[in-house]
Amino acid sequence: MIWIERQRAFLDFTLSSLWRRKVRNLSLLMIYALIIFLLSSVIFFTHALRKEAESVLKDSPEMIVQRVVGGRHSLIPISYVEKIDQIRGTSSVRPRLWGYYFHPASKTNYTIMVPEEFSQPDDTVETGAGVLRTWGPLWKGKLYFKTHDGEAILLKAINTMGDETDLVSADLILMSESTFRKISGIPEGYANDLSVNIRNERESQTIMMKTVKALPDTRPILKKEIIRTYISLFDWRGGYVIVLLWGALLAFFIFAWDKATGLSAEEKTEIGILKGIGWDTSDVLMMKFWEGVVISLSAFFLGVIAAYVHVYFASATFFEHALKGWSILYPKFSLRPSVNPYQLAILFFLTVVPYTLLTIVPTWKVAITEPDLVMRH
Amino acid sequence: MVRKSTAYLIFLLVAGLVMAGLIFMHPRLQMVDYERGLVKRQHLVRELGLTDLCLFTEARYTRHLSQADLHSPFQDYPMALEHFPSGSLVLPPEHLLKR
Amino acid sequence: MIQLSGIKKTFNGGKSNEFKALRGIDLEVALNEVSVFIGPSGSGKTTLLSILGCMSRPTSGRIWLSGREITSLPERFAAETRRETFGFIFQNYNLIKGISVLENTMLPAYPTGMKYRVIRDRAVSLLEKLGIMSKSEEPVEHLSGGEQQRVAIARALINTPSIIIADEPTAHLDTELAQGLLDIFAGFRKEGKTILIASHDALVFESPVADRLISMRDGKIV
Numbered sequence: 229m230i231w232i233e234r235q236r237a238f239l240d241f242t243l244s245s246l247w248r249r250k251v252r253n254l255s256l257l258m259i260y261a262l263i264i265f266l267l268s269s270v271i272f273f274t275h276a277l278r279k280e281a282e283s284v285l286k287d288s289p290e291m292i293v294q295r296v297v298g299g300r301h302s303l304i305p306i307s308y309v310e311k312i313d314q315i316r317g318t319s320s321v322r323p324r325l326w327g328y329y330f331h332p333a334s335k336t337n338y339t340i341m342v343p344e345e346f347s348q349p350d351d352t353v354e355t356g357a358g359v360l361r362t363w364g365p366l367w368k369g370k371l372y373f374k375t376h377d378g379e380a381i382l383l384k385a386i387n388t389m390g391d392e393t394d395l396v397s398a399d400l401i402l403m404s405e406s407t408f409r410k411i412s413g414i415p416e417g418y419a420n421d422l423s424v425n426i427r428n429e430r431e432s433q434t435i436m437m438k439t440v441k442a443l444p445d446t447r448p449i450l451k452k453e454i455i456r457t458y459i460s461l462f463d464w465r466g467g468y469v470i471v472l473l474w475g476a477l478l479a480f481f482i483f484a485w486d487k488a489t490g491l492s493a494e495e496k497t498e499i500g501i502l503k504g505i506g507w508d509t510s511d512v513l514m515m516k517f518w519e520g521v522v523i524s525l526s527a528f529f530l531g532v533i534a535a536y537v538h539v540y541f542a543s544a545t546f547f548e549h550a551l552k553g554w555s556i557l558y559p560k561f562s563l564r565p566s567v568n569p570y571q572l573a574i575l576f577f578l579t580v581v582p583y584t585l586l587t588i589v590p591t592w593k594v595a596i597t598e599p600d601l602v603m604r605h
Numbered sequence: 606m607v608r609k610s611t612a613y614l615i616f617l618l619v620a621g622l623v624m625a626g627l628i629f630m631h632p633r634l635q636m637v638d639y640e641r642g643l644v645k646r647q648h649l650v651r652e653l654g655l656t657d658l659c660l661f662t663e664a665r666y667t668r669h670l671s672q673a674d675l676h677s678p679f680q681d682y683p684m685a686l687e688h689f690p691s692g693s694l695v696l697p698p699e700h701l702l703k704r
Numbered sequence: 705m706i707q708l709s710g711i712k713k714t715f716n717g718g719k720s721n722e723f724k725a726l727r728g729i730d731l732e733v734a735l736n737e738v739s740v741f742i743g744p745s746g747s748g749k750t751t752l753l754s755i756l757g758c759m760s761r762p763t764s765g766r767i768w769l770s771g772r773e774i775t776s777l778p779e780r781f782a783a784e785t786r787r788e789t790f791g792f793i794f795q796n797y798n799l800i801k802g803i804s805v806l807e808n809t810m811l812p813a814y815p816t817g818m819k820y821r822v823i824r825d826r827a828v829s830l831l832e833k834l835g836i837m838s839k840s841e842e843p844v845e846h847l848s849g850g851e852q853q854r855v856a857i858a859r860a861l862i863n864t865p866s867i868i869i870a871d872e873p874t875a876h877l878d879t880e881l882a883q884g885l886l887d888i889f890a891g892f893r894k895e896g897k898t899i900l901i902a903s904h905d906a907l908v909f910e911s912p913v914a915d916r917l918i919s920m921r922d923g924k925i926v
Contacts, residue, residue, distance in 0.1 A: 230817030237814035237823075239610040241807070247609075248802035281658055283643060287651040292672065301672070324654055328665050337662045339669075343653050358659070392642035393649050398659045399668070421672070423654040454656050454671040494801075501798045504759060505812040505859065506787020508780055522613065529620035536627045540635075557662045562642050565632040572628070599786070600751075600760035602798055608820065 238515040242522060257527055263476050264531025264579055265538070271571050272539040273547060276563035281458035283564070284396060285451070289423035290432055292324075292449045293439060301447075303418040308443055312424055315438045317431045323419030325405060327412040329373070333364045336556040340401045342408045350404045354387040358398030358557045371401075376413030383407065391560050398559035424448075477579075484586050496594050503599035512595040513588055520584030528580050532572070540565045706733040706756065706867075706898075711765035713751050713923075725751040726762070727923040734916070735770070735866075738889060738899040740909045743920035749902035750871055752920070756900065757869045758786045787812050791860030793870040797852045799844040799859075805831065806840040809858045816863065823862070830858040834888075850881040857888065867898040874905045886913050 246253045293312060295304040309321045325342035338359060348354070353371060363371060370382040389397045409416065424439075426432050436448045491499075499512055507515075538544060543561045649655065661667035713726040726748045733739050741749040754760050756767065758774055767775045774785055791812075799808050809827040831837040834854040839847060844855055853873070860868055870889075874882040882905070889899055890913045903909060909917050919926050 233819060234815060234817040236610045237820065239613065240608065241811070241814060243609040243613055244803050244807055284646045284650055287647045288656050289654045292656060294672070337664070337668065341653060389649070390645070393646045395658055396646050396650055396655050399662050449671060457671040458658065498800055501800060502811070504792060504798065506783055506863070507815050508783035511815040525617065529617070529624055533620065533624050533627060559659050562639060564639050565635045567628045598760045600754035602794060
């Protein structure tokens with residue numbers, strides 16, 4: 229109980245002491261909270277995106293077979309389907325027809341695609357929610373396209389995929405095969421790539437090798453690789469955002485260090501007074517410890533709470549610009565709200581602990597001096 | 606007048622509870638809604654045979670990251686500095702880094 | 705009884721600016737008395753008081769307080785002795801600016817781990833007794849010199865010390881305020897406290913409050 233009373237008394241003094249320079253200390257707290265907010269937003273966001281990619285893309289085709297010509301992805305003849313079909317262990321092989329369409333009016337790239345079954349008329353399209361958000365004005369509910377040979381066609385937007393699937397469908401425009409071939413210019417008998425389903429996932433490596441053997445000009449991509457790409461996609465060790473944020477954090481610590489090492493004459497006198505009236509060195513350090521805790525722990529809580537709200541309630545609005553980059557389309561996320569406690573703990577140890585130490589260490593030298601200095605003037 | 610440390614400790618307690626509530630409770634409450642959307646996304650991925658997330662639509666190799674071939678994504682060579690801002694956020698696909 | 709034997713204090717020992725502040729003091733000071741150390745500035749009064757109050761260690765020599773040796777205490781116990789046995793009134797008051805009168809008064813009691821309410825009640829009653837309770841929530845620098853000194857006195861008393869050490873307590877006071885201070889000291893003596901004052905103010909050492917005058921010069925008792 230004595231211990232608690234002592235700590236609370238030191239906390240009382242620290243708070244009064246900090247409150248004397250409230251504008252300065254509150255702005256310090258806010259800057260610190262902002263940095264923690266940015267860092268934890270990135271951590272939450274990338275964690276959630278990785279989880280999302282894992283659970284969404286597990287339903288991707290087992291294997292995609294591209295044809296490579298001159299080191300580049302090229303059109304694949306549909307005749308390849310049979311050859312792959314003959315490989316033992318494949319259950320279905322299907323040509324995928326997809327491509328990109330640049331709409332000059334909105335300066336946006338869209339993905340045009342032919343679904344396996346498109347039961348609508350040729351002059352209609354189904355669109356992702358992001359398409360209609362960005363396309364610009366429609367003409368009588370119709371989208372204006374230019375075919376590869378320069379002809380203009382109008383396609384009626386009949387169906388929109390909901391916001392919930394935006395993360396995978398925001399820029400999709402689905403259409404019939406004949407319309408697709410007209411717009412994209414991919415000739416009959418060719419497809420963009422082939423999607424292959426495999427009976428037993430464990431055989432995928434063998435089937436991949438057999439595919440390359442049977443068709444040396446192809447490059448198979450396994451689902452495993454796709455998922456791995458996305459898991460390492462937002463790897464925080466690789467992102468420049470993190471580098472920038474660490475820069476910010478470093479700048480903050482330099483600032484804090486400067487503040488802490490340059491104990492003002494006034495602060496030194498105060499420590500002398502405290503020692504003179506009967507405070508022990510450890511009492512002074514304990515009081516300083518609380519000073520560090522008050523700033524850094526408050527900033528940690530505020531920053532993390534704000535980041536959680538930002539990422540999971542506000543769809544990571546602040547990152548929209550960075551993620552969007554030069555593209556126009558930005559999907560609406562509904563990310564799986566989950567936080568990795570391990571990452572949170574790391575953030576805690578990288579922010580709260582060093583700041584608190586930074587507050588205590590410089591005080592040490594002053595606090596161990598003999599208290600009779602206050603008697604001399 | 607309230608003792609300063611009392612006020613501060615109450616603040617810490619409230620902030621801590623809010624944080625814990627968000628981190629441990631909110632995900633559970635949201636799970637049903639989230640799962641509903643996820644099922645739709647998974648369904649669409651299966652039906653259309655999709656391979657990528659629609660995150661960066663600026664270029665074909667950022668839109669379909671996992672499908673990018675050896676040379677087109679990074680223009681001249683795989684580790685070249687990216688042209689697009691999204692390139693500063695993401696690493697080149699792993700199969701390119703490994704070789 | 706406070707006994708001092710062979711107390712020497714040298715600052716910057718061995719360096720070119722070596723300074724011998726105390727050159728061997730042997731002294732006995734009775735408890736429950738007001739003892740006034742007199743002498744010109746630089747005579748070693750302040751140094752002696754700070755050694756007596758466990759604020760610094762003598763270079764050599766020993767001090768016994770009621771038979772207990774206090775010169776070789778480890779830092780923690782020295783601090784404890786300092787705050788529980790002694791109450792200090794500094795020449796410049798040494799209050800902490802920006803902090804309220806009440807909190808300044810309570811500060812020496814913080815490391816004791818006493819209940820907040822107990823400390824607060826004690827501080828309030830001291831401030832009432834000294835007639836500055838009305839200013840208890842104000843930051844100390846808003847107070848006049850005489851009021852600040854009373855806060856310093858209240859702070860010196862918060863841990864109910866048996867010995868009060870005052871260094872030039874009248875230095876910044878006019879005659880009327882100085883007289884008031886001496887009356888307060890007289891009151892302390894009546895309560896059975898020991899008071900050690902360093903002063904070269906005639907008002908102090910000629911006052912009937914002073915039971916004993918100890919005259920110092922060049923670091924020695926004369």
